[in-house]
Amino acid sequence: MIISEAQNFYSQSLLNLYPTHEAESITKIVLQEVLSLSKTEMVLSKQQLIASEETEKLNAIFEELNTGKPLQYILGYSDFYGLRFKVTPATLIPRPETEELVAMIIKENQARQNLKILDIGTGSGCIPISIAKAIPTAKVYAVDISADALAIAQENAENNNVNIDFTLMDILQENQWQQLPTMDIIISNPPYIEEGRATKLHKNVIDFEPHTALFVPDNNPLLFYEAILKFSQTQLTKGGKIYFEINEELAEETKNLCVAYGFADAEVRMDMQGKERFVSWGRIKI
Helix, strand or coil: CEHHHHHHHHHHHCCCCCCHHHHHHHHHHHHHHHHCCCHHHHHHCCCCECCHHHHHHHHHHHHHHCCCCCHHHHHCEEEECCEEEECCCCCCCCCHHHHHHHHHHHHHHCCCCCCEEEEECCCCCHHHHHHHHHCCCCEEEEEECCHHHHHHHHHHHHHCCCCEEEEECCCCCHHHHHHCCCEEEEEECCCCEEHHHHHHCCHHHHCCCCHHHCEECCCCCCHHHHHHHHHHHHHEEEEEEEEEECCHHHHHHHHHHHHHCCCCCCEEEECCCCCEEEEEECCCCC
16 A cells, blocks of 8 residues: 555544544654654655555554544653653653643743742653743643552653653642642642533543543532642742643633732633633733
8 A cells, every 4th residue: 555545544544533534644744653754755756665664553543543542642742842752651642732821831931040940740750841841940840640640740851851850749638739839820720610511521631531630529520629729728838820721711700810819810711723721920011
């Protein structure tokens, strides 16, 4: 089979799980990975014959993809903000919206010196590692409830040549907060999907990604935001900043919760898709 035929054959095999454009995109990524070709080389090599051993690898990957397993878990990595991160089922797969959050934080704080920055619920470590690369004078901290996730995050920090202070912590447990110093910036993309909405998620999310990093009780969907805001009462420096990634359907409620905790200038901000995706407080107006 030549590459152009393989692109069509394998993308067609994914149409029961993914829309056409996504199936085609996944197929191109897999072909580039297995055949060790760049995007340009893929275009120029459409008539190239695929070797039998490469076909075996492709068949094995697409067999896994057709179970709904995310491509990132099959390949073992995800690219985020220009860096590569190891991911496993112990960590969420980094999302493009979270890249927007990171870009926002870097843009608004890159010129500041000697910041102490904390990421709560770090998962793969994509947020603090990306920020540490871009703001090298900052001292960056990260916490997570999962020891397995922290082990992956530590490996990612080492692979990307940054030093992050990782701590195993349940942010809902107030007696653990004093493990950390006060911070100039607190960031979190915590669990925010109501458990009752689980059936509406794609198979590759609900069947494979860690539920503890996704879901909150239906009767208390802002559970983690409230805990973090309470934490910030003692652990955020005067003049410090907070950045949240949020459930777009609870944007106003999240903002109002911030106001209730004394962050009167909390602001809902849009992502590139025009969705109410972030809440920030104390940002530099630019």
